[in-house]
Amino acid sequence: MSTENRERVLVDADWVEAHLGDPKVVLVEVDEDTAAYDKNHIKGAVRLDWKKDLQDPVRRDFVSKEQFEALLSAKGISNDDTVVLYGGNNNWFASYAYWYFKLYGHGDARLLDGGRKKWELDSRELVEPIDERPATTYTAKDQDRSIRAFRDEVEAAIGQKNLVDVRSPDEYSGKLLAPAHLPQEQSQRPGHIPTAANIPWSQAANDDGTFKSDDELTALYAGKGVDLDKDTIAYCRIGERSAHTWFVLHELLGQPNVKNYDGSWTEWGSLVGVPIAIGEQP
Amino acid sequence: MCGAKKGGVSTEGLDLTDEAVVQGVVTRDGEPVANAYVRLLDGGGEFTAEVPTSATGQFRFFAAPGTWTLRTLAPKAEPVDRTVVAARGEVAEVEVLIG
Known part of the structure; x- marks a missing residue:
């Protein structure tokens, strides 16, 4: 049972490298240090800023369903995309974003096992150029409380x-x-x-x-x-x-x-x- | 990094009165290692924090007073452990050499 869970929610670096050109797989980097992405990132990855993008700027709460829809649409993420989250701090903020994606009902989300650290320690390729994805029309669900x-x-x-x-x-x-x-x-x-x-x-x-x-x-x-x-x-x-x-x-x-x-x-x-x-x- | 002193990051502009700082630099063959990860483990060996090294190989923790272990992970190297004692109001400097 849980082996199936693992295959559904977790991918390793080899899987990510094999899917780098796959248009239905969106890599999303989420870091505590949001400047890490500017330095370099996995090819094709988009960035989510856990504070600016995922927190309401005034109240202490998350962005609304409508704001989340606008955010993911602007990032070029579709409802049927496989979203692979990764980041620094042993995936703390990537896990947070994963949970957040599930809160708003995204179907296929996964974590890159080991996150950015394992990728770096394995000396895998990180790049500077930022690939823009064409905008989408994302539809979120109500929060899953x-x-x-x-x-x-x-x-x-x-x-x-x-x-x-x-x-x-x-x-x-x-x-x-x-x-x-x-x-x-x-x-x-x-x-x-x-x-x-x-x-x-x-x-x-x-x-x-x-x-x-x-x-x-x-x-x-x-x-x-x-x-x-x-x-x-x-x-x-x-x-x-x-x-x-x-x-x-x-x-x-x-x-x-x-x-x-x-x-x-x-x-x-x-x-x-x-x-x-x-x-x-x- | 402009104005960086030997060892850890400059502490200019930080109020360290109540902080027990552990900081330093990771080097390999005399060169700073920018893509290393330094883990701070407590007296029981439990993970407390982790930071990637800066472009100049530097790292810093705001610890509590006591004895800590710094475990450094770097590409193509075995983990390196160093023991360090932190005290309130002081900056403990550690140089980590990667083989």
Whole structure:
């Protein structure tokens, strides 16, 4: 079952190289450092800016269905295209975009296993020229809220559902407020949501950024006390690393009821009156 | 990179009072390696952060005080681990040599 899942949602670099000229396969690079694409990218890839393209410029929320349609149309992406997402940071933001594409109902989306890092470490070709794709008329669906969690649902899930905090142990315990490659200037409270298990996203990936095997992944979550028969909500700091874990649980392992809480710690750690746990224990 | 000093990135313009910075440069045969990845692992060996090196082979982390391992991945090279101690208000400089 999950081997089939893997073939449906994950491609390797050889597959991408074999499909570089395929007009129905659209490579989409999504990075935290949005300038990485300008330096170079896989031939033919278009860029999505996770902040400018995928976030509402005023409110903290996603772009609307209509804005998403306009964005994908302008990028030359059609409803029946195979969208292959990849990026830096071990595919954090590519996973986030994958989840976002699924939120708006795109049919065939996949991740490039290992993302940009594995591609670079393998010394595969990256190019500077940007190929424009002709505009399309993309039609999105209404948001699939079965894969997106909001704060009230998260609060109700404490002690009831699986809460998985995928940040690093130092962020979970409250020692750090952000990943260690970012300045620690946030002012919100440190810690984690009570009863959440700390299963860093990185434990689902190898050093080169590829996903571990299904057997390893199943053992990982079971070994950390995640009852896969229950509903699960994953969170991190801003929802990108938890999209990586959402991908593992929902797309690779085929768990039906898994949501990503994109408000994540930057919301929870700023809410008035919600419970917070400090230290290494759930 | 204009004004870059030997070792890590220039810290000019950063308020480091409350930061425990770990930074440095990755080199191979004396030349900076621009397409390497540096992973910051905590005392338990757990991944904490990762950055690609800059055009001049440099990297930087805002860590917490303590002992860390830097694991460097580069094309056509075995991973290289280096231990580094970070302290608040200080910049720990590390030079990583790739074989």
